[in-house]
Amino acid sequence: MPITVEEVVLMGRFPHAGFGRITADNRERTRSALRKYGIEHLAERRITNLLSGQRQRTYIARALAGEADLSVFDEPTVGVDAESVGEFFSLLSELNSDGMSILLVEHDIEAVIEYTERVLCLNRELYFDGLADAFPGSDGLERAYGITTGERAGVTR
Numbered sequence: 307m308p309i310t311v312e313e314v315v316l317m318g319r320f321p322h323a324g325f326g327r328i329t330a331d332n333r334e335r336t337r338s339a340l341r342k343y344g345i346e347h348l349a350e351r352r353i354t355n356l357l358s359g360q361r362q363r364t365y366i367a368r369a370l371a372g373e374a375d376l377s378v379f380d381e382p383t384v385g386v387d388a389e390s391v392g393e394f395f396s397l398l399s400e401l402n403s404d405g406m407s408i409l410l411v412e413h414d415i416e417a418v419i420e421y422t423e424r425v426l427c428l429n430r431e432l433y434f435d436g437l438a439d440a441f442p443g444s445d446g447l448e449r450a451y452g453i454t455t456g457e458r459a460g461v462t463r
Contacts, residue, residue, distance in 0.1 A: 311356070311364050312349040315339050318372030339371035343397065359390030366397050369406070377401065380411040395421040415447070 318339070319332040340346040343363045348356065353364060362382060369377040379398070383391045395417070402408050412418050418425055419438050427434035427446035434446025447453055 308352040308354040310349065311345060311351050311353055311360075312336060312340065314353050314364050315367045315371050318368035318370070318374070321372060335373075336371050339367040342370060343367045357390075358386045359393060362386065362390070362394050363397065366394075366401065370401065374406060376407045376409065378409045378411070381413065382410070383412070383414065383417065391417065415441075 316336045345363050422438045425438050425441045429450040433450040
């Protein structure tokens with residue numbers, strides 16, 4: 307049976323649970339994360355029944371509940387509507403401001419340039435490492451994949 311939103315967020319507390327015991331503190335931190343990301347009303351809904359933006363909020367709440375120092379997101383906005391993409395990156399920015407390091411694997415070059423501070427362009431080797439604003443003018447994509455930034459994303463900076 308699919309698990310609920312609350313159960314997914316509670317999974318973030320598992321490293322802190324000690325011998326699998328979920329404490330009142332674990333549950334309170336879970337509820338706090340649900341509230342912070344505005345999904346407490348979804349707590350009993352099945353994760354499989356959520357819209358993609360709601361699902362992303364759930365996963366971010368799980369990271370917050372887990373008090374992680376680092377979160378990795380691999381293509382997190384695939385299939386997410388444009389409004390939810392902006393909200394998602396705002397939430398990541400908030401997590402980052404609160405001290406969490408974020409590693410984002412993303413092929414949407416426009417999103418990378420707009421929402422990140424630093425870019426590493428990789429394809430078996432490092433082709434670019436620098437500020438996101440400098441990426442469109444670099445030869446990183448061309449060297450890595452044989453295409454220019456403008457060809458990939460319509461970027462004209």
